[in-house]
Amino acid sequence: MSTKNTMTEDVQKHSVHTLVFRSLKRSHDMFLSNQGTLPTVDEEAEKVRRQVKARDCYGMVFDDVKKLQAMKHLRDSEAGPNPPPPGTSEVESTISNETAVVPYSDTSLMTRTPQANNVNQVANMMKKAPTMPKPKWHAPWKLYRVISGHLGWVRCVAVEPGNEWFATGAADRIIKIWDLASGQLKVSLTGHVSTVRGLAVSARHPYLFSCGEDRQVKCWDLEYNKVIRSYHGHLSAVYSLALHPTIDVVLTAGRDSTARVWDMRTKANVHTLTGHTHTVSTVLAQSSEPQVITGSHDSTIRLWDLAAGKSICTLTNHKKSVRDLVFHPTLNMFASGSPDNIKQWMCPDGKFIQNLSGHNAIINCLAVNPEGVLVSGGDNGTLHFWDWRTGYNFQRLQAPVQPGSMDSEAGVFSMIFDNSGSRLITTEADKTIKIYKEDDNATEESHPIDWRPNILKRRKF
Structure with missing residues (x-):
């Protein structure tokens, strides 16, 4: 018994630190023989x-x-x-x-x-830094004539191939023909029962074609100033109209999300171009491929094979509704206008070329002349003039609203250059037609190009 107590007392004499140290010492002595000397470095x-x-x-x-x-x-x-x-x-x-x-x-x-x-x-x-090419100088444009006569919004305009007169259609349901040189009214055509939205004058026949919100497409004989044919088939308002330059067909587009191809003489509906999911606001026709191009409020542009009546490709670059399209008169290119920006494309495959941004408005209409002046008209009454090749915005105009109209009626609905490219005709929401021409007194010194080559041109896709 005494021996057991003595052993217990010996164990209790040592602290925890001492015991831990002894354990470490035993472990070190045990493994020291296994370590030996470290290998030498070669x-x-x-x-x-x-x-x-x-x-x-x-x-x-x-x-x-x-x-x-x-x-x-x-x-x-x-x-x-x-x-x-x-x-x-x-x-x-x-x-x-x-x-x-x-x-x-x-x-x-x-x-x-x-x-x-x-x-x-x-x-x-090092990579070659992109540079902005120097734009061509264009004379500034100025307003020189305002024509009144319509009793509603003037929605469309077309120029006769001989460049002697032009026609306008308005919300007063009347088509008026004006003398281009003097601005005098020549004749008024009645027959539509709703707003006239599209006009086109044939270069090969004495015919004027019109379409409107009454779903009607009419062919007028200009020798008798009477309707000789009507093309029935659209299910809703018809917003745009175009004539093929070499084939006797009429192309129309409207709110029923379709574009239709009509035989001019037999009035037969040759093709119904389906594929858009919203209003087709504009249609173009040309003799080279693609022969038909449409723009829609579904934010897409479609290129069509006229012979097959099928879509070749769909351009989806725009993010908002496409209100108007225009062909360049000499280059195989076209431009599209939308509230986000204006885009230029190359035919026949619709290759994207460049953006023209800065017209911060809903762009209703576009026009371009052989000199490379592209004009865009906004829903707020603004006109922007661009150099086609470089996309340089060389002039901005705000047409004054006519007396008796509200400021909110400052909207440009359609525009077209005459066949010489020297006069620009616009139709507006203040019930007037305005004609612009170049300032003959302007020179490169009096109106220099505000060109900054150190500012690189950015492209938005």
């Missing part, structure tokens, strides 16, 4: 490892430095007997190659000069 292997790592991380720098040193050594040897710089002698090169895992051999020193090497390096590292 200096040669370590050197090779460092060279491999350096070559992997900085190989391109090493190569360029060696080339420059070698060329300098060649120049120095040609100039006189000077000792080569360290690291470029044959002995040192041989030693470095022997110690390297992958020996370095330069085969391009004899064929490339340092100048060419530097030029290639600069060309690879």
